[in-house]
Amino acid sequence: MILVFVAISLCAIAIYSSKLRDSLACAPQLHAIVPSLDAVDSEFPTVSVIIPAYNEAENIQECITAVLDSTPLPDTKLDVWVVDDQSTDDTLLLAQSLQEALGDSRLKVLPGQPRPAQEIWLGKNWACSQGFEQAKGEFLLFIDADVRLKPQAIETAVQKAQLEQSDLLSLAPAITCGCLAEWLVQPLMVNNLAVGQDFQAVNNPETDVAFAAGPFMLFRRSAYEKLGGHRAVANQVVEDVELARRTKSAGLRLSYLLGGEFVSVRMYRSLSALWEGWTKNLYMGAQRDVGSMLYLASAMLVIYPLPWLCLVAVGYKSWVGVGNWLDLIAGGLAIVA
Known part of the structure; x- marks a missing residue:
């Protein structure tokens, strides 16, 4: 199961990275x-x-x-x-x-x-x-x-x-x-804007x-x-x-x-300012569409924290002695992600 989640995350990251590169390549600069x-x-x-x-x-x-x-x-x-x-x-x-x-x-x-x-x-x-x-x-x-x-x-x-x-x-x-809060949040949010920007x-x-x-x-x-x-x-x-x-x-x-x-x-x-500012801007930018906001939240969850959560899960299973070779593969892929 962990391997499945890692595979989903890797696919999402590949698609996300491709869209980000394409968006920035087309972006005009001053x-x-x-x-x-x-x-x-x-x-x-x-x-x-x-x-x-x-x-x-x-x-x-x-x-x-x-x-x-x-x-x-x-x-x-x-x-x-x-x-x-x-x-x-x-x-x-x-x-x-x-x-x-x-x-x-x-x-x-x-x-x-x-x-x-x-x-x-x-x-x-x-x-x-x-x-x-x-x-x-x-x-x-x-x-x-x-x-x-x-x-x-x-x-x-x-x-x-x-x-x-x-x-x-x-x-x-x-x-x-x-x-630290800015360094953790701002690069991710700017990337999200760029990915969604035509x-x-x-x-x-x-x-x-x-x-x-x-x-x-x-x-x-x-x-x-x-x-x-x-x-x-x-x-x-x-x-x-x-x-x-x-x-x-x-x-x-x-x-x-x-x-x-x-x-x-x-x-x-x-x-607190990051949370208030970005939730307002993203919600209004999505035309107050709750579905679009949930889709964005799900995509961010799959791309950013999911590989780390899978890595923690692999470590825990290994620590308690119930891990297997599939978990080792999942852990390696999670590190790559």
Whole structure:
């Protein structure tokens, strides 16, 4: 029986690995484009970076600094809006203190207003909407406070959007891990997303398949306004995917690329945050389909812990003296798995 379970796990791992390789092989990546400063000064479009922040005291200063340090764009080309979403920690104070210390005219800090009492606003949608109302850019870049931009990230993404005529360009960031729980969970979840992701279909304007990564969403202003912005998805928990779907439905161009060379994010910093964040995103991403969630959970069980459980079972049977040669084969295969 143990050998049967190991064989099932090996088959599942082989299929999973093949799909992962195929998915990543087809995934478009954002590569470095180094514009000249003259071109940036004269021809580069104006860009507004909008950072919604709720209780992000641990992240906000480093995020802001990374954005400002990532680009030489002057204040005539770039404005960075930090929107504090009624935080109960020191997020607003830290952002304002950094603004005063840096004296960078590109940086704006906006104390967010209370959410409208008679309207449903979930997640970061209200803060993003307030930031948009202040932003002046021809391109609107929404990033999360746990995102870190690397040099030339803004210029490269905007130029790619122009080359591809993208109305929404979203980048999948590199995932940074800082604790054991993150190292155990994040690589597995990122692999699961990649396996289930059809990058060619997402980037094909002829299909209805849509996806986007909320940590980095770059819109043409005209497209964002046509979609109704975050106000149109105010009651959506997974607003990034919904905006991607609406982009395609409106006949606009969606681009989704791997952007780890330019963007990184540390999403969740504890086991409880990992559980809450991923269960929400996976459930909503599966369109609240319980069957799809059970299928995913079963697949993960077969691929990840099952070989280890079989190895433990083989060890136990050998220890109590009831093992046989089939168990030894199963143990060897479990180690290979």
